[in-house]
Amino acid sequence: MELLKKHLMSRRGFCLCCISGTAMAANGWLSPNEAFAEARGIVSLIKDSAATSPVLTHKLRNNVSVLEGSGGNVAVLTGPDGKVLIDAGIGVSRPQIAKALAELGPEPITHLINTHWHFDHTDGNAWLNSVGAKIIAHENTRNRLSQVQRVEDWDYNFLPHPSGGLPSEVFATERTLQLNGSTLALKYYGPAHTDSDISVLFRDADILHVADTFWNGIYPFIDYSTGGSIDGMIAASDANLAETTDRTVIIPGHGKPVSNRTELKEFRDMLVAIRENVAALKKQGRSRDEVVAAKPTAAFDAKFGNFVIDPSFFTRLVYEGV
Numbered sequence: 001m002e003l004l005k006k007h008l009m010s011r012r013g014f015c016l017c018c019i020s021g022t023a024m025a026a027n028g029w030l031s032p033n034e035a036f037a038e039a040r041g042i043v044s045l046i047k048d049s050a051a052t053s054p055v056l057t058h059k060l061r062n063n064v065s066v067l068e069g070s071g072g073n074v075a076v077l078t079g080p081d082g083k084v085l086i087d088a089g090i091g092v093s094r095p096q097i098a099k100a101l102a103e104l105g106p107e108p109i110t111h112l113i114n115t116h117w118h119f120d121h122t123d124g125n126a127w128l129n130s131v132g133a134k135i136i137a138h139e140n141t142r143n144r145l146s147q148v149q150r151v152e153d154w155d156y157n158f159l160p161h162p163s164g165g166l167p168s169e170v171f172a173t174e175r176t177l178q179l180n181g182s183t184l185a186l187k188y189y190g191p192a193h194t195d196s197d198i199s200v201l202f203r204d205a206d207i208l209h210v211a212d213t214f215w216n217g218i219y220p221f222i223d224y225s226t227g228g229s230i231d232g233m234i235a236a237s238d239a240n241l242a243e244t245t246d247r248t249v250i251i252p253g254h255g256k257p258v259s260n261r262t263e264l265k266e267f268r269d270m271l272v273a274i275r276e277n278v279a280a281l282k283k284q285g286r287s288r289d290e291v292v293a294a295k296p297t298a299a300f301d302a303k304f305g306n307f308v309i310d311p312s313f314f315t316r317l318v319y320e321g322v
């Protein structure tokens with residue numbers, strides 16, 4: 001636990017998605033009780049860390065910025081209609097986020113879009129709503145935030161949000177917003193990282209926030225408990241490639257927050273190659289542990305294996321879906 005603590009505390013902006021990767025890297029598969037204790041401890045660690053981590057602002061273009069340091073990467077559009085946030089970060093980061101937002105201009109916060117239901121993207125919903133943000137999301141995000149959610153790989157139960165933290169406007173496939181002279185196109189991926197993921201395209205600025213379908217330069221978490229799968233992640237990556245050009249600025253859910261199509265393509269090709277390797281081994285009848293031992297991610301570990309979803313945990317996630 002001490003090592004784990006150091007590992008987690010050393011990183012700014014780590015997320016709940018990363019919990020079981022770390023727990024399992026240290027201990028293999030934990031018993032349910034052990035994992036529950038670990039997860040509860042790590043939720044506290046994440047909140048403690050988010051409470052003190054700085055939030056950095058990266059200015060992009062056309063009044064769009066990205067805030068880094070509280071859970072998933074948060075995009076902000078400013079203008080006369082008020083600030084529009086893509087994702088909420090973690091609640092205890094409120095002082096740092098409020099300060100970063102104030103430095104972007106005096107406008108009130110009027111809109112919040114959740115890219116999916118996970119804690120590290122929605123924990124700040126209630127405070128942002130309390131200062132005036134209308135919350136918009138896919139209908140599955142509201143459904144999941146309205147009820148207890150069990151994430152099997154974390155062996156953890158998340159409690160429902162209070163009503164102010166729930167999206168008040170939801171959609172099923174697509175939604176377009178006109179705000180601050182910009183067109184925002186919201187689009188549902190279908191099941192990918194969860195069953196609630198959407199992309200947000202700032203059409204005029206040519207900036208695409210791709211939720212947790214893209215972890216820039218690191219292995220991703222895939223939440224099978226709430227509808228995610230490796231094939232869904234690959235399909236979402238293909239959709240992201242189809243939606244972008246070399247000029248597009250891409251905001252990943254996690255990892256270096258200002259990205260591009262070249263990095264996105266590398267991530268997509270990594271997913272496809274590892275899926276093929278794991279599927280071939282599984283087809284030979286090998287067990288999950290035998291597949292992990294065969295190191296099907298080896299060619300990619302130096303580049304993608306340095307964050308908290310480590311090579312063996314990522315292999316288990318892929319194995320589950322092929």
Ligand SMILES: [Zn+2]
Nearest residue numbers: 017118193212
């Ligand atoms: Zn997530």
